[in-house]
Amino acid sequence: xxxxxLGIATLSVVVLGYLIAYRQYAQKHWLAALVLIMLSGLAxxxxxxxxxxLHPWDERYHALVAxxxxxxxxxxxxxxxSVLPLDFKNWTAxxxxxxxxxxxxxxxxxxxxxxGFNEMALRxxxxxxxxxxxxxxFAIARQFFNTRVAFIASFxxxxxxxxxxxxxxxxxxxxxxxxxxxxxxxxVWMAIRFFQTQKVIFNLLCGLSVGLAILTKWLPALIVIPxxxxxxxxxxxxxxxxxxxxxxxxxxxxxxxxxPWQGYIFTTFPxxxxxxxxxxxxxxxxTLENHSHPFYYHFDKLRMIxxxxxxxxxxxxxxxTFKTFRNPKRWILxxxxxxxxxxxxxxxxxMQAYTLFTAPAIFMVTALFWDYLYAYRNQFKYKGWVVVLLxxxxxxxxxxxLERIKPFSLSSRNPLWSQELKALANQSFNKENTxxxxxxxxxxxxxxxxxxAYEGIPDTKTLDEIYKKGYRIYLRQARELSSSEHRKPExxxxxxxxxxxxxxxxxxxx
Numbered sequence: 376x377x378x379x380x381l382g383i384a385t386l387s388v389v390v391l392g393y394l395i396a397y398r399q400y401a402q403k404h405w406l407a408a409l410v411l412i413m414l415s416g417l418a419x420x421x422x423x424x425x426x427x428x429l430h431p432w433d434e435r436y437h438a439l440v441a442x443x444x445x446x447x448x449x450x451x452x453x454x455x456x457s458v459l460p461l462d463f464k465n466w467t468a469x470x471x472x473x474x475x476x477x478x479x480x481x482x483x484x485x486x487x488x489x490x491g492f493n494e495m496a497l498r499x500x501x502x503x504x505x506x507x508x509x510x511x512x513f514a515i516a517r518q519f520f521n522t523r524v525a526f527i528a529s530f531x532x533x534x535x536x537x538x539x540x541x542x543x544x545x546x547x548x549x550x551x552x553x554x555x556x557x558x559x560x561x562x563v564w565m566a567i568r569f570f571q572t573q574k575v576i577f578n579l580l581c582g583l584s585v586g587l588a589i590l591t592k593w594l595p596a597l598i599v600i601p602x603x604x605x606x607x608x609x610x611x612x613x614x615x616x617x618x619x620x621x622x623x624x625x626x627x628x629x630x631x632x633x634x635p636w637q638g639y640i641f642t643t644f645p646x647x648x649x650x651x652x653x654x655x656x657x658x659x660x661x662t663l664e665n666h667s668h669p670f671y672y673h674f675d676k677l678r679m680i681x682x683x684x685x686x687x688x689x690x691x692x693x694x695x696t697f698k699t700f701r702n703p704k705r706w707i708l709x710x711x712x713x714x715x716x717x718x719x720x721x722x723x724x725x726m727q728a729y730t731l732f733t734a735p736a737i738f739m740v741t742a743l744f745w746d747y748l749y750a751y752r753n754q755f756k757y758k759g760w761v762v763v764l765l766x767x768x769x770x771x772x773x774x775x776x777l778e779r780i781k782p783f784s785l786s787s788r789n790p791l792w793s794q795e796l797k798a799l800a801n802q803s804f805n806k807e808n809t810x811x812x813x814x815x816x817x818x819x820x821x822x823x824x825x826x827x828a829y830e831g832i833p834d835t836k837t838l839d840e841i842y843k844k845g846y847r848i849y850l851r852q853a854r855e856l857s858s859s860e861h862r863k864p865e866x867x868x869x870x871x872x873x874x875x876x877x878x879x880x881x882x883x884x885x
Contacts (some may be wrong), residue, residue, distance in 0.1 A: 382782030385422040389415045391528070400526050408511050408526060416533030417506045422605055424498040424543040424559060428793035428819070434544035435818045437551070438497050441483035442474050442822055449639070453818075456827055458810055458841045464648050466654075467504050471639050471647045474654075476866050478590035479554045494544075499544040501550040504557040509533045512735045518567055519704045520743055527742035535777030537680050541728060545779075550730040551592055558588035558733040562599040563711070570610045575624070582604075582625045586632025593655065595732070598714055600625075602707050609703035622624030658724040668725040676727050681737055684764070688744030689737070711736040718875050749816065792816060796823040804847060813851040860861060 396411035397663065429435040438461045443452045453472040454461055464476055467472035482500045490496040517525035532538070541553050542548045561585035569577035581603065584659040588596030603625065607613040638650040669675070676683050689712070696705040712733045719729045745768050748761055755761045799805050811817075812833070820828035832850065833841075844849060 378788055379783060379785055381422065381425075383786065383811070385418055386782045389418050392418070393523070396530075396585045397743075398520075400756070403520055405526075407671070409510060409529060412526075412529050412533050413506055413509045414512075416509050417502070419534065419539055419776075420505060420542050422501045422782070423539050423545065424495060424502055424749075426543065426545070426786060427494055427691065427789040429494065429822060429879075430544045430546075430549070433551075434497075434549045435470075435547065435816075437475070437480060437544075437820065438469065439818050439822045441480045441487065441497065442492070444477075444480055444484040445488050447560065448484070449479060451480065454827070455821070456807060458827060458844070458846060459829060459833065459837070464650055466651075469647070471644045473644060473647050473651050475551055476590045476593060477636060479550050480556070485551065498542065498544055498550070499671070501544075501553040505538055505542045505553050507558050507598060508538075508560060508735070511557075511564050512738060515560065515564055515567065515735065516739045516742060518571075519708075521746070523749075524739065524742040524746050527745055527769075528738040530771075531738040532739060534776040535734065536772075537728065537731065537736075537778040538734065540580065540779050541731070547726060549729045552694060552731050555588055555592040555596070556732045558584045558591060559596065559599060560735045562588065562596075563602055563707075563735075566603045566606050569608045569621075570612070575621070578621050578625055582628025583632055585625075586629045589629065589633035590636060598711065598732070601710055601714070605707050605710070606702050642734055659722045667723075670720055672725045672728050673719055677737075678829040679775070680727065680731075681741070682768070682775060684767055684771060685737070685741065687764075688741045688768070691744055691747075693738045701869050708736040708739055712740070742830060744768070746758045758831065793823075796820055799826065800849060802850075808845055809847045809849065811849045811851065815851075 383466060392411050392415035396408045396415065398410060400408035410514075412761065421602065429438050440451055441775060442454055443450075443455050446600075451472045452470055453466075454468065454470050457470060461469050463469050463471065466472065479500070483497050486499045487493075487496045509532045510528050513525045513529035516528040537546070537554065541549050544550060547594075563583050564582055565577050566580035568574075583600070585596050587601045588599070599768070603622075607618050607622075610789060612618045641652075677689075692705070695712075696702065696709045698742065699705065713731050715730050722729075745765060748765055748768075752758060752761045752765070792815070796833060800823060803828060805824050805828070807825050809824075811820060811828045812831065813827050814820050814828050814830060818827035819832050820826060827846075
């Protein structure tokens with residue numbers, strides 16, 4: 376299906392879904408409205424994720440590690456085998472890969488094991504979790520405020536462009552930030568349910584959620600702890616003996632889930648684990664990988680991620696929070712937003728998705744401000760401006776969503792280089808003893824095939840040594856093929872030993 380037609384068709388279905396959801400909401404059919412919002416959000420995610428190639432940062436690396444984990448879940452590797460020396464300090468070209476925590480990788484590996492070795496199976500966990508997050512946002516907002524706030528907040532979550540892009544693997548940090556976002560908001564919801572019901576199972580599930588968040592993006596997951604304490608204060612249980620016991624139970628659950636992996640990698644892969652640990656700490660004190668930005672970067676990015684008017688609801692909300700002071704629900708959202716923003720403002724290395732786990736709180740604040748303006752719209756002197764503001768608070772996030780999802784793009788979603796690499800899987804020389812040099816896509820090549828791949832070309836002496844070890848060596852042609860020389864991917868590899876104008880050609884054959 377042509378990209379433009381698919382985009383228009385998807386957008387039409389989604390718009391219809393949201394309109395019906397609003398009608399169900401107006402008729403007070405809350406569950407039906409929420410289900411339709413979630414299904415519409417799911418359609419946006421499936422459309423955006425339908426790129427039949429691996430994205431360069433960082434999805435291709437996560438994909439290859441996840442693929443290797445299918446065969447050995449406790450041995451995270453990037454280069455499964457290598458004929459050239461690797462630097463354990465270079466996370467883009469190393470053997471043991473502990474650059475990230477393992478839980479998203481395990482989940483992606485399981486998904487590919489169950490649903491096939493393809494891009495959609497790789498992205499499926501993120502698609503599912505970010506869709507479930509819509510429902511959790513609705514549940515928290517309804518518990519804290521009212522159904523209208525919950526409806527608007529869940530809508531904003533469902534259309535959020537950056538969340539959808541990350542679920543599709545299109546931008547840096549991709550699936551890890553989606554997992555992290557999900558487990559943070561799940562932890563908050565489990566804490567709310569615990570203090571509602573006093574059932575220990577919800578406290579244990581809160582600890583499990585925080586532990587899995589740590590196994591996704593490490594210690595920022597502890598943001599849930601002060602929120603748990605505020606919920607205890609709201610329920611007038613902060614200083615009780617039972618609350619102290621439950622707090623210890625929560626911390627114990629977090630430790631049981633998250634610490635064994637840390638001990639395992641420091642024992643089994645001490646060199647790599649030590650380096651990555653120091654590397655992670657350097658994010659706070661040094662600018663890494665050219666991610667240098669002004670100290671106000673995350674506050675400036677708010678307008679690009681949530682819409683230019685986002686500062687109005689946030690300032691309004693913080694003002695009323697500090698004014699009333701004794702409203703724990705407002706303080707929960709305030710700390711959920713401010714602590715991460717202040718922390719990552721102090722960190723030297725800055726990236727746009729670092730603060731994404733505050734998104735549910737920001738959606739709720741925006742929805743609460745919208746609800747306030749709508750409820751008191753007739754009491755304002757300039758009613759027309761209030762109506763404009765109500766429209767823009769929703770229209771600007773929708774615009775950014777369309778800009779990120781790109782439903783009207785004409786770009787190919789199945790590029791030739793990806794087709795060419797996938798065609799290798801059916802060739803007789805697609806074996807572990809095949810080495811391909813001079814490819815622009817070495818990580819992708821190893822994901823789609825069993826071959827070993829590198830971007831450059833070693834010297835002749837090294838090639839001879841590799842040949843003597845029993846490897847078959849191929850060099851990718853450096854120049855582009857002309858239209859008269861072009862052949863289909865399946866034809867390119869039908870006669871791999873002929874030196875013709877093909878994308879790859881052998882230089883040695885043991």
